[in-house]
Amino acid sequence: MSVAKLPKLAPIEIGWRTDPHLPIIPLSMEVKHAGCAAPHAHPRGQLIYASRGVMRVVSGKEVLVVPPSQAVWVPPDVEHEVYFPGEVSLRNLFLERGVSGRLPNECTILKVSPLLRELILKAVTVGESYLPESSGYRLMMVLVDELCQAEPTELRLPMGHDERLQRAIERMIADPGGIETIEGLASVACTSPRTLARLFIRETGLTFGAWKKRLILQEAIERLASGQSVTTVAFDLGYQSLSAFIDMFRQALGASPGQYLSGSMNCSKIDLG
Structure with missing residues (x-):
């Protein structure tokens, strides 16, 4: 199926929320044969991870295909589109600008280690109902540290x-x-x-x-x-x-x-x- 013909998803508003008390806002979605309505950017950085299925991410003149062993990091204010040609279990992490400074300043495919995968899945179960200095907050900060150590890969197509x-x-x-x-x-x-x-x-x-x-x-x-x-x-x-x-x-x-x-x-x- 051509990505241009995929049904369009409504914009996700979490990326525009600013709250330093929430360093990460997780979002879980089940998506099937769909894509972004339009290119967009938001003030929060975004880690796009599919625990099942393959995604295609377009940023500028680059195309990135991402299997479940990897995730895409999209820095704050970087325009991008995401497409899901098949069935995808999507796990998004929206990072506050203040905690994303150690991550790459361009769209990057990151290897998802077993530890990073478990941290992402755990963060999704915690959601955004955590307070500063709580166990949920500490989990999110450990997750940020692990993201900063993730190995990049180069499966991308400059156009x-x-x-x-x-x-x-x-x-x-x-x-x-x-x-x-x-x-x-x-x-x-x-x-x-x-x-x-x-x-x-x-x-x-x-x-x-x-x-x-x-x-x-x-x-x-x-x-x-x-x-x-x-x-x-x-x-x-x-x-x-x-x-x-x-x-x-x-x-x-x-x-x-x-x-x-x-x-x-x-x-x-x-x-x-």
Whole structure:
């Protein structure tokens, strides 16, 4: 399903609440085939975590696909959109500006360790009915400390601004496994292979090959999370053998497809270049 056709969710007003006595306001939601009504920003930072299902977060010219082993940190006042192509158990944490200063100042995918996951789930059960110096308040501050220590990952897609590059990217997104070479893509973009290769590096910071690899990984994660088999995903995305796809996935993300989606992965092995 195209994200543009997904039903729209009403804005969540918690992000605009300012209260230094509530360093974190948790919010639990069950979402199915939906997305934001429009790009938005709010004064509270937001940790977007799906304990089940896969999300797609768009911020500026970047697209981030997020499985249950990871979460997205959105700093205060950063415009973003969130889409849920499937069924998602959503756990939001809205952080007061005063406690979010140690977290990244740009949208970042963070690895969710077993401890961080349990803290997030516990915070949701506490809700916002806690007072300063209470056990609930102390839990929230421990959660902030753990968030600040979470490892970042780089499964993101910079989009670029040049019209030729955008034409190429739109074609790749429409058919991730269909274009094998930059020569074939250049004809779609109405430019030369050499120029297109330069545009990828200049506008996204990635080579054509590295950008395509990230696109395939993002697409694979979404399809696997929706229930498609590894074999189906591998061949649909242009791989001639299942073992070649699994090897690529493991080398890039440090785990097999099943381990990655379940959170049993080693971020130190991630190689998306």
